[in-house]
Amino acid sequence: MENIKQDFEFDFVKGEIKTATDSDISENNGFQAKTDRNLRPYVIKTENLSKFYKNKAAVDSVNVSVRQGDIYGLIGKNGAGKTTLFKIILGLAKPDNGTIELFNDATSIAESRKKIGYLIEYPSFSAKLTAFENLKYMALQKGCYDEKQIIELIDLVGLGNEIHKKFSAYSLGMKQRLGLAFALLGSPELLILDEPVNGLDPEAIQAVRNLILKLNREKNLTIVISSHLISELSKVADCYGVMANGKLVKEIDETELNEIVKPFIKLVVDDQTKTIDVLKSMGIENVKLANNGTVYCYDLVNRLSEISKKLAENGIVIFSISANEGDIENYFISLLGGNRQ
Amino acid sequence: MKNLLKAELYRAKFFKSIWIGLIVVFFLTLINALVARSLSEAASGSGSELMFELMGLAYSGKSVIIGNVGATDTTFLLAIIISLIVGGSFQNGATRNAAICGNRRINVFFTYFIEAMVLTVIYILANYIFSGLFSIMIGYGTEFTANEFGTLIGRMALQFLSVLAYSSVFVMISMLIRKSGGSIGLSIGFYIVESLVISAVVLAASVAGKTGLKEVSNAFLSTCLSSTVASTLSTETILICTFVPIAWILISSLISVLTFEKRDL
Known part of the structure; x- marks a missing residue:
């Protein structure tokens, strides 16, 4: 000092x-x-x-x-x-x-x-x-x-x-x-x-x-x-x-x-398998599947419109699509027992 | 501990209460000397000297010197100042800092203990010096026989022990209470209540006619302090006035160390 x-x-x-x-x-x-x-x-x-x-x-x-x-x-x-x-x-x-x-x-x-x-x-x-x-x-x-x-x-x-x-x-x-x-x-x-x-x-x-x-x-x-x-x-x-x-x-x-709270795109689609194929063709490998046709996508999160366009072109019905910012604050609040927004 | 003592020495400069206390000692000794002179004059020629002597009241220069410390003033002031320093150190975080920066808690205690003891010595010495000066100034004379001087020093030593023991108790109270205000209240309370307890014990002993009960009062510090201004000092009194204060110092220090080691800061 x-x-x-x-x-x-x-x-x-x-x-x-x-x-x-x-x-x-x-x-x-x-x-x-x-x-x-x-x-x-x-x-x-x-x-x-x-x-x-x-x-x-x-x-x-x-x-x-x-x-x-x-x-x-x-x-x-x-x-x-x-x-x-x-x-x-x-x-x-x-x-x-x-x-x-x-x-x-x-x-x-x-x-x-x-x-x-x-x-x-x-x-x-x-x-x-x-x-x-x-x-x-x-x-x-x-x-x-x-x-x-x-x-x-x-x-x-x-x-x-x-x-x-x-x-x-x-x-x-x-x-x-x-x-x-x-x-x-x-x-x-x-x-x-x-x-x-x-x-x-x-x-x-x-x-x-x-x-x-x-x-x-x-x-x-x-x-x-x-x-x-x-x-x-x-x-x-x-x-x-x-x-x-x-x-x-x-x-x-x-x-x-950063891994836990990284930004992601949440998709709800009619066909998960086909969606994965389309995303892979776009170079998006980091995806996670969930129930009710939900797909979480962790790559290219800033290219929401491009992804939705490509999926639509491939005949996939998109029920919802949203981009989520990684939110450290919410993550910690959830750990502290509060409600994660 | 050297660092802590250095720091306390530096901080002492800023404690106005220490200097104010010394000024108070100056004026109180002056007042006490003047009161002693009035009493002496009132007694002169009336054959009351012996009565004053038996009552332990100041009637001569030597008694003025001894009587001032025996009076409550110095101990009372020390109760306030030690509480302000030690209790205040807990309040403003100085104790916490001292405990964190690598010092063992026992060393932190001993720093406060030494500080209190040094202050006590300074206050008692100031009391003796001021009393001696006023005693000379108001015309009691300065001559001592070798025997008288020896007795005076002996009484002073016993007074030192008793007041040091009081200071040790005030340190303990401050370390238990950890707040200056509360410590002042309790220290003064202890000083007053102790005298009251002795009076009650002596009264109870007289009423019950049990001399053994009366001896209990010997275990109190105010008994020791008042014994030092009595006209005669028996060997038994000297022993009591030596070992009782030492016991109080040891016990109060032990309580301080044990509680300080155990409690959170």
Whole structure:
């Protein structure tokens, strides 16, 4: 994280990155290409992790696997157990069952936790101290006090002009940003962010998103984020865990997810066999048959009219035809027990 | 733990309550010294000196020095300040941060414990220094015999122990309550209720005529503290005033550590 300002400079007012070389994240310029996820070492690995409060499981036999370089999105409703899981990982809550491995090491957990930056629930700062004083105090606690880095981090989150303002005078969004600066203190290797965009305006959310992507891709920082905003999370995460009622109901990586929620065309026809033949002649191989003459087609989904025309030319009666966008949000809502639209 | 102590030292600068507390100590010792002088003058020539002495009231410069710590003021102030620091640390997340960044919880506890003990020492010393100064200023004189000086130091040591034990209890209360407001209330409550309990025990012992019951009051800290300002100190009292506070420090620390280790943050 040394000289972090030289690498990143975000404009929290405009919600964009200011440095010329880093102007567009989507181009992936200069970013380290990620190796195969399965080849990367574990940063967090839990086995049957459980935590009970008055006989009610807040975390129930959870097996989480976060690998180095992941941006791991943890999704779940309020009370699903996300924060409790984070607290257990950070050592703030003791598990009743199960084991945790941090950075491939199950023996020196306390030592490993020094490599974690975090923002849990709400930014914890002393109201009477300024941003700088608060960060200095926390850096001293961590044993990583470096005045230059503190100033750079405060600048990084767009609070450079408010550095000597007391924390009590900060707005919710400013407090959240200072929380992010705190999370980055001491050059952590793993960031755990619980609802990091709470209270931020859309532009600041965009800036945080960009910051997360930059830190992950350029510094290979592993980041675990929980958020209620699935659409926002899907813009950064490359791996997801879905929690409901304390259980991890699904853990899925981006490739798998794209496979599941990829766009498709749904056809209801009078002759499935003939339809398959016509689709194959068009180069569409990826199809799935269902009951009542339904055919799902996963290739050439942007060529709806061409497909319908070709089927009609071949004498196939089409009862209905519709194109469906891959909807990550709906997929996760269905996993959380809601109604998939 | 070194990092935590460094951080606490840095933060202490911003705790206005510490400095305000010291100013309060300054004025309270002045008031106490003036009250002692009035009492002394009232007693002068009336043959009441002995009565004042037997009542444990300040009537001389030496008594002013000892009597101020024996009075409730310093302990009362420490109850407030320790609660603000330790209880407040739980409230503003400082404890949570300390626990996460690789520190064992027992070290986090000891950081607060050491902080409270250092504050206690500073407050008692300030009390002695201010009391000594005012005692000289209002004309009690400065001369001590070697024997008197030894007694004074001995009483001071016992007072230190008792007030340190109180501070240890205030740390425990703050670590159990985890909020500054609640901790202040309960710490002051403990201090007041403890004295009331002793009075009740002594009264019950007198009514029932059971001297054994009266000895129960020896296990309380306020008994120890008031014993240090009594005119005479028996060997038994010295032993009680030594071991009772140590027991309170050990027990309250043990409760603090056990609950802190067990509870979620």
